[in-house]
Amino acid sequence: MFTGIIEAVGSLRRVTPRGGDARLVIDVAGLDLTDASVGDSIAVNGVCLTAVELQSGAFAADVSAETLSRSTLGALGVGASLNLELAMRPTTRLGGHLVSGHVDGVGEIVERRADARSVRFVLRAPDRLARYIAEKGSICVDGISLTVNDVDGARFDINIVPHTLEKTTLGQARVGQSVNLEVDVIARYLERLLLGDGAAREGGAITRELLARHGYLTDTD
Known part of the structure; x- marks a missing residue:
């Protein structure tokens, strides 16, 4: 880890x-x-x-x-x-979040712009990963633990402070560049847990009916 x-x-x-x-x-x-x-x-x-x-x-x-x-x-x-x-030791301060190093997919940088002393990046994730990315949640981009600032479909943005720009490859990252993405491991396991016994069946997936049954959707959604 x-x-x-x-x-x-x-x-x-x-x-x-x-x-x-x-x-x-x-x-x-x-x-x-x-x-x-x-x-x-x-x-x-x-x-x-x-x-x-x-x-x-x-x-x-x-x-x-x-x-x-x-x-x-x-x-x-x-x-x-x-x-x-x-790899982290048992005594390591968990300054970021738990990262497994198992990449879920490759995203793309679609926008880079200055934001005061920081840089704001907008990235596009593969559609199949979009459901795991949440505002103010964690995501790993090229091995860097980052906070998601905003989400719009499969696009999300992150704010990179000067220290991170200096100490990682993001300082040189450009629009159109591909990056490795790892979503929060908790989100992946939560999806499987919601499937219950259905996780053992081929083709088992999260549906609106399943979300409604567990109280995640209402009649107005």
Whole structure:
């Protein structure tokens, strides 16, 4: 598990295709790996990767075809900047929110504008993820724990303060750029819990009838 508080911005040193998968070598910049071991989890742009080799100032990780298809890692070029975070310890302050490092989908930055000393981004999430994104809820964008300011359908906006702009890759993010999204894990489990026994049936899904039965909709909705 992670907190979504970025510890360093590294870069992609090398990509080696391996029969549909890939091995990445990542320069860690200021990330302290002195107490890291092979087998440890490291979040890379919000993707939980397992370190299979530790080098001086770098680590290697194997990335499956599933992860390459569900995240932006497969499209990154050598030299790309990467948000890095080591797995949290039991004593870590939870400054962000609980982040699993399991990317739910890829979103797109559709607007960037100045907002006093901060920057306001508007992002578009895949339609299937929109129901998990709530105003003032939490979302993880490229590994960064952020608060959702407003939601409009599948679009939502986030406000990035100067410190986050300086310490993460969002400072260089541009309109049209793809980003990894992980919704709040509580929202995902709540959906399954609402399905009850229906979760075990193929095709089980949240419907208006189900929401009404549990009191989430009224006759006027």
